[in-house]
Amino acid sequence: MSSPLADRLDHGVASGIDASASAPAAEADDNQVSNRSSQPPAVRKLPPPESSADTRRRSLVVASFWFIVLCLGLPIWWKTTTIYRANLPLSQMTDWADGKTCSPVFPLQVSVEAPALQDGEAQNLMRITQYALETMTDFPGYRLQLEMPQTTTADQTTDPSRESNTALTIRLQPGDVAASTLHPHLPVLEVTYPPSSIPSPESSSNGFATYLATQLRSTFAEEQAIMSYLLATSSIPSDQQPQGSSLDTTESLSKRMTRSLKYSGTYHLTFSLFTSGPAPSSWDIEAAIDQYMKPVLDMLKPIHNFTIDTQVQLYAAPGVHSQVLSKEDLSSFINAAEWPLSPGIGGAPTVNFVVFTGNQTIGMDSETETSQSWLIPQWGSVYLLSPPPATHVPSDLLKQPILTFTSHLLSLLGTPQSGSLPMRLSTLTRIRSADLLLRASSSLGSLARLSLALPSISIPSSVADGVAKSMHHLELACANLGSTESLEHARIAEAEAERAFFEKSMVGQLYFPDEHKVTVYLPLLGPVGVPLVMGLLSELKAWRQRRQQKAKLS
Template identity: 30%
Template sequence: MPDSTKRLVIASVWAVVLLGLPLWWKTTAVYRAQLPFSQIDSWAERKACQLSFPSTFVIHLASIADGEPQAHNRPLDFAVIQETITSNVNNRLSSTNARECVEFPLHVNIQNWPITSDMSNLLRHTEPSNSKQVISKYDIFIAPQLPAPTTSKLAHVQLGDDRSIVVTLREWTTSDIEEASSAVIAAIVKGERERVRSIACDSELTERSNLDGARTMKFSPTYQMTFSLMNGNPDSLQVDWDIEAAVNTYLKPFISEVSLVSNFTVDSQIQHYADLAVTPQFMEREKLPSYYYLTPQTLPHFINSAEWNLASTISSYPTINFILYIPAADKTPLRIHDDKGESVLCERQPLRSNAFLIPRWGGIAIKNPPKTASGKLEFSKEDLKPFMEIFVAQLRGLIGIHDLKKTMSSLESSYEISLAPTPQTAVTVIEMDAVVKQRIAENVVNSIATLKSLAQLVMDIPNMVVLDHIRTEVQLSLDSLNQACQALQQEDYLKALQHSIHAIERSEKAFFDPTMVSMLYFPDEHKYAIYMPLFVPVSVPLIMAVIKQLKEYKKEKREQKIKAE
């Protein structure tokens, strides 16, 4: 075969190989849609939008009939009072952080409050206003305290069941009006500001799933709530309960109120032979009834996970468990000791509620059956009322509701505080306002953290599949974050909450998409290991043929050069 023909054959084979390599590389490549990394980094660095949680307080100063509010026979300067109150509150609540990652604009408006000479019940003079229907817009009604006060407190602060506060002052002076208004406003917003700031200003962007230590459940648009009646010894006692009526009467109003933030589905069960995972200790007392007890150290092991079937198969939503436990006859009465006086056993006291909370899980209450109980014990709706009150209180803590009475406790040294009767919903409007703000901050931060983790994961694993719908979900999450931030700046908390929920749902849907890990364990090294046994045996003869033809070509050139000379 002529040399030219050999070279043409070798060149043809190499042409096929070189043209096929790009096609092979393209067909074996992993598809990766381009994610908006710059936008994610902008949110992670807090440059995309400044979070803002504004509050508005309308202060109504009392005046008789149609007259203007006066102090010492001089008209009150509304503009000066408004500026002073705003400055005082900001000074009291100013943060020491050099750079605030979140803003708390405060708007104070002063208005005239015409009332009649009958001031025995000031609440009836507080006419409903539009601000009472809007989150974070409050009305403070201030009047002189008539008749003469019988207490040495500077003022009496009465909180209604909505967003209205009535303050009656001992001394009707401009300074007292400014001081009382500043103190009340600071007390209302201080706690929620601290919690929002601690969530939003997390420099490491770690997931903030709790609002008060490790107690609060991670946010979910829906929770599965399970009530369990656990019978320690069914051989001697059969138990039953009217849990449906109890839930409808005592829990449903609360669930309806907090549905603004999260929805709840409720189910119940009765389990028999529910043995404890720990052995109670025995307390023998002289001249007093003896009993069994559990110490705080043993409470974490109360749940018998091996035998108690508490896993919900109804839904995939986070489950909140509430257990009413009936101990066996040989462990009755069973009580829970507090953690005081550990060095002296006799100083320990049983908890009056005989119940405890498990952070991010649920609550447990222990009901000791009567000694005369035999055969069957049934709990009516009325019997379950004290336990439902305990469960509602525990649920408040699990979803991040902070007690309004504790919030206003900072005023008790100088002011007399009275709260409106606890509403049937077991949560006040002011408490719900704080929860909404905290959940918005939590959702925004967790959305950013999830998107940042997703972007980092995609960059660290070049063989991870990123399909177009992943990019769509990420972009929708970023759009929802932007809309939530804009709604906050407009003081529209309901819209901000909805957008923040959409943001966290979209980001988690993208992060946990099953297509994201389909190529996780098939990197380039595996590709080379699979194809090298096929390509190497074929490529070696081709390379040797090229080398041989190059040598022959050089030899021919040298011979031609010699002949020419």
């Protein structure tokens, strides 16, 4: 039996033996750690070197992809996405818009008939009068050219309008005082002169010649003012425009131009009888038109053609029931929903003439003054006719309405207000020619500026054809200014220029900017372009490393 002391001694001896035994093991472990740390680190194992054939093959694959993209893909994409732009004569179009090619100024020929004067006296009077016209003119290029008639037959003396190139004929007759009067039905200015007022051959100025020049200028003053207004509102630079008119004249001309219809070769006239009850139910409108309006329509044939239809609308009630209509009531008098009017036929603009049978009258500015009709700008005219005693309206009761409609038609067509009707229609031909010529030239200039401002806009071949045709007819119009042929050429030129400017396929490109194209192509080019670019960069990096290795070996 062992004692506790002996056990402690045995445990201490064992612990000492264990400690002495573990000491050499610890020293051995420390030696291994120190030996392991002193050894060099293991080298990373690299893949086997790539053969030159594999390197060449990879380079050829990358190059083939880029070759397909650059030499095949890009040309096809460029060809299929390139916007077609027809060649336009932009410089010539701009010259037309700036008035450098043709200025719409008409040389007016004035024929002088002086049977009581000798040829030398008449020629001397014409020379001095022509000089007076040129010195008092304030309209550059607007020139009245005096000339003696080549023939003095009775027919030409009676009807000067047969001379298509003559704007006015002056008939000089001896009298007590110098006076002038425009013929009411012919383009003739009748002038009387005292025999003592005829200038001598040695004179360079004369009072009667100055008076005659003043009368000529006043005769064409309205046409001159209209031409000045058209040029002032056009795209022609201010240095090529005539001197401006007064403010009142400009406002008056602006109202007249706003009121008149846009020029058309054909107008459709609709005559409507509107009643507030069951009577009248018929009217003799055809006979009234043939008797009171047809002569004026025949005179307008060289400028416009007209088609006519008539209709009767029963039980139409106006929007205002008072007997005296104020100007504020006129806007609600016609209700298009209750008063259906005949639409235009064949695409021609429609001019509406409405005869309303009722007890209404139109109140004027004065409390006691009333009117039976009013003109609606760019629409037509309305005449308030007293109810007839029977159910049928005869042609004699329609005389005043038709005469009023004729006057309103001339206003809607833009006819000048002064002078005889043949003279007014001759002036209308020149005004319409100038207006159409300026409109066509302005449209060409706008198209040229649009083409330069938007390089990505499409210009189809139809636009180039329209521009070429418009410029061709403009040249023909400028070659015969003032004639009906010039008016027709100017109309065609304006229509072709407008059609070219508002080409549907070209207008759609205005609302498709370049940002939209980037938005469409970027999602498609991203997935394709990134692998191509990364492959190219990797191949360039490998090529650079190979060159560096070759440089070290050498």
